[in-house]
């Protein structure tokens with residue numbers, strides 16, 4: 001069984017620093033693997049534990065430094081890595097990103113069974129790339145996937161968590177799933193995994209390798225653009241810190257929401 | 262002259278209600294339509310056979326011009342395959358300028374599938390929609406975990422956006438307008454479904470609905486330490502007439518269920534009063550509750566970031582403060 005896991009390098013959003021002009025300071029911000037893509041990798045490794053002959057390829061579109069992230073994926077148990085990197089890919093929205101990734105899959109890995117994405121990336125938080133890739137490859141998708149119920153050569157049965165409850169779905173391959181947080185402890189790199197990762201040859205592909213042209217990718221290939229970006233305002237400018245419970249209780253009463261007022 | 266159509270996806274819940282977000286989107290569409298020439302507000306709705314008459318009353322006098330109705334027994338449960346393959350050709354035919362969906366699990370599953378097929382852009386989880394000076398949809402959304410706002414324009418049509426429930430207010434005024442119903446033929450025979458629904462386990466609907474409709478939410482974090490800590494919150498919530506919610510910190514240590522998690526990976530709420538107990542106030546939590554009218558913070562650490570995001574706060578031990586507040590509430594009740 002051939003599994004592709006889409007992973008993305010993102011700035012650590014829990015540690016954002018602002019410049020004096022209220023723009024995000026990009027220098028010195030650590031890049032991490034998108035937390036949901038760590039779950040996507042875990043999901044793939046869980047399938048590998050349950051089924052025979054599972055081959056996992058981690059794939060990313062990003063700058064050359066993303067090579068390092070792919071090696072980390074190999075160190076925890078992935079078999080190969082594909083890096084889609086080209087200056088022309090810069091500024092892609094989710095449409096152009098999914099076009100680039102799906103085109104690479106068509107060219108270099110059309111015989112996949114399952115594609116696994118994170119539910120969303122913490123920098124953009126759109127949750128769109130996965131379904132867009134599925135749409136471009138014309139394969140079914142299941143989003144908000146929590147866990148694996150069952151897995152065999154032809155299909156996977158998963159538990160999906162939605163607003164309304166839990167659904168158990170059986171999906172025939174080829175298909176794409178977007179996964180939520182996994183409950184197991186994250187897999188640690190193994191010694192022979194680290195050695196394998198150092199030796200691995202990451203397949204690096206640029207725009208012409210995947211037979212796209214500059215109108216299809218990056219800013220030019222993106223139907224959307226950002227017209228303005230600004231720091232989220234703090235809506236609560238007048239804070240009042242109470243010194244005791246009675247005072248706080250009075251403030252609560254003044255909010256005018258208590259029933260018997 | 263061509264109509265400027267704003268199309269809205271009318272999501273139906275598993276118990277066959279129209280999702281509240283649909284009415285919030287209609288209200289927003291009415292506002293947007295004021296900046297468009299010759300506007301038309303239209304809905305697209307997929308339902309099992311025979312239910313549409315029940316919905317008509319809900320759409321009466323709320324400013325909707327047209328409802329496209331697609332009826333089929335297969336629409337009893339949401340399915341990405343059937344829904345997207347039915348909707349895409351209809352959108353190509355209607356050619357709306359703008360297409361809006363709720364940023365529910367369903368909307369977020371369906372919208373990118375449609376936008377990708379139609380080769381257009383999609384802006385997810387918007388908190389504001391406006392028509393700019395060029396007549397285009399300017400959609401503002403939080404990124405970087407809510408810290409950075411970005412206003413996004415789409416070059417192609419339809420300009421698509423999803424909006425989380427509870428971000429816009431639903432319709433208040435009655436708008437006298439006759440709504441036209443257009444029944445479209447549905448043919449699903451060419452679709453060979455690759456996904457089979459084996460089982461559905463419905464959530465205890467109450468917790469979700471309660472959080473959506475509650476005026477008061479009492480939320481607990483990791484600082485509530487144990488299930489007993491959450492019992493204190495329940496007593497307090499009962500006394501004040503509110504509903505209990507949690508941060509991911511509390512969910513992660515197993516003292517609260519995931520269904521009641523508020524935040525980036527949980528629910529978005531906007532009650533009149535949000536009381537955060539033992540919650541540090543991480544940005545991923547704040548984005549889920551920042552639309553509340555008033556926020557109260559109870560935390561033992563005076564440097565906790567939650568104090569930057571509250572109206573009233575108190576520095577102290579929640580295990581001491583909450584029972585006291587519960588008592589004060591009970592005493593107050595006896596007075597009446």
Ligand SMILES: Cc1cc2nc3c(=O)[nH]c(=O)nc-3n(C[C@H](O)[C@H](O)[C@H](O)COP(=O)(O)OP(=O)(O)OC[C@H]3O[C@@H](n4cnc5c(N)ncnc54)[C@H](O)[C@@H]3O)c2cc1C
Pocket residue numbers: 014035122481482483484485507508509510511522523524525526527528538539540541542543544545546549559560561562565577578579580
């Ligand atoms: C991608 C991503 C998505 C996330 N999504 C969410 C989300 O949807 N929702 C969410 O909530 N978080 C989310 N988080 C996690 C978030 O970053 C925080 O880790 C989390 O909100 C912390 O929860 P907490 O405030 O309960 O715990 P902590 O940060 O541990 O805070 C506990 C607080 O309790 C206080 N305290 C301790 N004892 C007492 C006491 N006796 N009395 C009063 N106060 C006390 C402490 O001073 C502290 O401030 C997400 C993180 C990531 C990376």
Ligand SMILES: Nc1ncnc2c1ncn2[C@@H]1O[C@H](COP(=O)(O)O)[C@@H](O)[C@H]1O
Pocket residue numbers: 006007008034036037040059060061062094097101116117118119120121122124125126127128129130
């Ligand atoms: N540049 C990228 N390279 C590889 N995978 C990506 C990329 N961008 C997004 N993804 C995948 O799509 C998911 C959703 O991302 P997003 O649509 O940005 O929220 C991520 O969790 C990844 O699995």
